[in-house]
Amino acid sequence: MALDVHRAVEAVWRIEGARIVAALAKTTGDFGLAEDVAQEALAEALQTWPEQGVPSNAGAWLTAVAKRRAIDAWRRRARLDERHREIAHGLAEASDLDWQPIDDDLLRLVFTACHPALSRESQVALTLRVVGGLSTTEIARMLLVPVATVQARITRAKKTLAAAEVPFETPDPPEWRARLAGVLGVVYLIFTEGYAATAGARWTRPDLADEALRLGRVLAGLMPREPEVHGLVALMELQRSRFAARETAAGEPVLLADQDRSRWDRGQIARGRAALQRADAEARARRVGRGPYALQAGIAECHAVAASVEATDWERIVLLYEALGRLAPNPIVDLNRAVAVSMATGPATALRIVDEIAAGGALRGSHLLPSVRGELLAQLGRVAEARTEFEAAASLTPNEAQQAVLRGKAAALPPAL
Numbered sequence: 438m439a440l441d442v443h444r445a446v447e448a449v450w451r452i453e454g455a456r457i458v459a460a461l462a463k464t465t466g467d468f469g470l471a472e473d474v475a476q477e478a479l480a481e482a483l484q485t486w487p488e489q490g491v492p493s494n495a496g497a498w499l500t501a502v503a504k505r506r507a508i509d510a511w512r513r514r515a516r517l518d519e520r521h522r523e524i525a526h527g528l529a530e531a532s533d534l535d536w537q538p539i540d541d542d543l544l545r546l547v548f549t550a551c552h553p554a555l556s557r558e559s560q561v562a563l564t565l566r567v568v569g570g571l572s573t574t575e576i577a578r579m580l581l582v583p584v585a586t587v588q589a590r591i592t593r594a595k596k597t598l599a600a601a602e603v604p605f606e607t608p609d610p611p612e613w614r615a616r617l618a619g620v621l622g623v624v625y626l627i628f629t630e631g632y633a634a635t636a637g638a639r640w641t642r643p644d645l646a647d648e649a650l651r652l653g654r655v656l657a658g659l660m661p662r663e664p665e666v667h668g669l670v671a672l673m674e675l676q677r678s679r680f681a682a683r684e685t686a687a688g689e690p691v692l693l694a695d696q697d698r699s700r701w702d703r704g705q706i707a708r709g710r711a712a713l714q715r716a717d718a719e720a721r722a723r724r725v726g727r728g729p730y731a732l733q734a735g736i737a738e739c740h741a742v743a744a745s746v747e748a749t750d751w752e753r754i755v756l757l758y759e760a761l762g763r764l765a766p767n768p769i770v771d772l773n774r775a776v777a778v779s780m781a782t783g784p785a786t787a788l789r790i791v792d793e794i795a796a797g798g799a800l801r802g803s804h805l806l807p808s809v810r811g812e813l814l815a816q817l818g819r820v821a822e823a824r825t826e827f828e829a830a831a832s833l834t835p836n837e838a839q840q841a842v843l844r845g846k847a848a849a850l851p852p853a854l
Contacts, residue, residue: 445491446482453496455568455648459542460500462549465507469595472567474506475499541655543568543648548608550594551619554601559594560619561626562587569627569645574835578635579626581768581803613660620656621669621730624649628673633836640690640838646677657712664723667716668731674709675737678702690838694746706741713738729765732757751781768799772809784816804833808843820850 450457454475461471478499492498550564561580565571573591577584597603608616631646653670660666682696716731727735736757743749758774771794779787791810800806811826827847831840 443483445495446479446486449482449495449499450479450570453499454570455543455546457496457500457503458567459546461503461507462546463542464504469599470507470510471503474503474510477506478503541652544652544655544659547620547623547652548613548616551616551623552598552603553615554597554603555594556590557619557622559590559597561622562590563594564619564623565626566591568623569630571627571630572636575630575635578803578835579630581800614663617660617663617666621665624652624656625669625672625730628653628676632676634838636835638837639688640684640836641680643680646673646680649673650677662719662722664716664719664725665728665730667712667719668728668734671709671712671716671734672730672737674705674712675734675741678705678709678741684838688838690842692842693740698744701741709734709741710738727760729761732761732764736761746780749780751777755781768794768797769805772800772805775813776809779813779816784813788813788817802833804830804839804843806830807833811843811846815846815850820852823847824850 457478458471458475461475465471465474481502482495482499486492547564547568550567551560555563558580562576565576565579566573571579573584573587577587580587628646628649631642631644631649634640634642650670650673653666653673657666657670678701679696681702682698682700683691685691713731713734716734717727720727720731736754739750739754739757754777755774758770758777762770762774771790775787775790775794778790788810791806791813794800795806795810807826808830811823811830814820814823814826824847827843827850831843831847834840834843
């Protein structure tokens with residue numbers, strides 16, 4: 438029974454955690470306090486639910502307990518001032534009559550956490566931890582930095598917000614653009630974790646991907662003249678359209694070349710292409726080119742409209758990756774460009790690109806580089822080297838589904854001559 442309750446608490450927190458913290462931050466105006474009392478509510482649930490049973494509305498139960506803990510914290514601090522009385526008065530039922538420029542607690546939380554007082558790195562780490570509910574290990578793998586670095590960024594961010602006495606409130610619309618890059622970056626990384634999970638038994642996390650897409654759509658409604666907002670929505674729509682074909686019923690990964698394209702969501706592809714057209718239109722109105730998200734959406738569109746891997750316009754994809762690499766240099770972009778080059782002109786040229794990336798050391802410790810290198814070596818007939826790369830890649834990823842795919846590739850190679 439205790440194990441079942443523990444799983445229930447984990448499930449509720451995975452689904453409701455970010456919303457609970459967002460609601461508490463809105464109520465208390467204190468990010469650190471909101472996160473602390475939410476964790477205290479979880480601890481109380483683990484104590485009381487085994488005896489009393491899991492509440493029918495577990496999320497509301499946790500929120501109510503956390504709010505009571507917040508009041509206790511204010512009392513312990515002997516700060517029974519007007520602010521405390523306002524919070525206490527609103528415990529029974531919070532009033533939403535006050536106009537809010539962002540009518541979405543989670544998106545409000547993202548905008549607030551992306552405060553200019555924080556570095557971009559700290560903004561991203563803090564928001565991924567709180568809004569995305571990602572572990573520091575997952576965030577570190579996404580950002581290609583050590584776990585200790587992520588932990589330090591999150592701790593530093595909390596201390597900075599507290600020291601600066603930053604009010605946890607919605608920024609006014611004129612401030613949105615200054616925070617937009619950070620907000621877009623966080624939403625994109627949450628979606629990325631949903632698209633290809635860094636750890637766990639499943640290859641995808643649809644719940645995270647869908648929440649990121651929802652936030653993107655809300656953001657597009659708030660800032661309809663921003664090209665990159667529409668570019669990000671387009672990218673997420675197009676990538677999300679393939680989820681049904683990316684896994685078997687048992688949750689096993691299905692690679693792009695093996696996917697049943699009839700299972701791709703054509704309605705979602707249409708929405709993604711429409712969002713990309715909107716991004717291009719807004720960019721033309723500003724007399725600028727595509728931004729990084731719109732360029733990635735353009736790459737996703739090439740895949741979405743192709744009848745097969747062979748029919749894909751790989752030359753155009755290479756050009757888009759080259760443009761993306763100039764605009765937003767990144768070793769992952771270079772690695773993806775190498776894959777496109779292998780399809781357009783052959784594996785030998787692509788392998789030279791991958792070896793240059795490896796020499797730079799930027800992806801040391803990531804499974805991505807040896808997995809791509811293994812593919813290219815296999816195509817070149819260098820079987821023993823390819824097997825070594827696949828096995829190395831499998832040892833570097835904590836995602837069980839990815840491990841199985843990589844070990845399967847190593848096992849499927851013919852014996853070395």
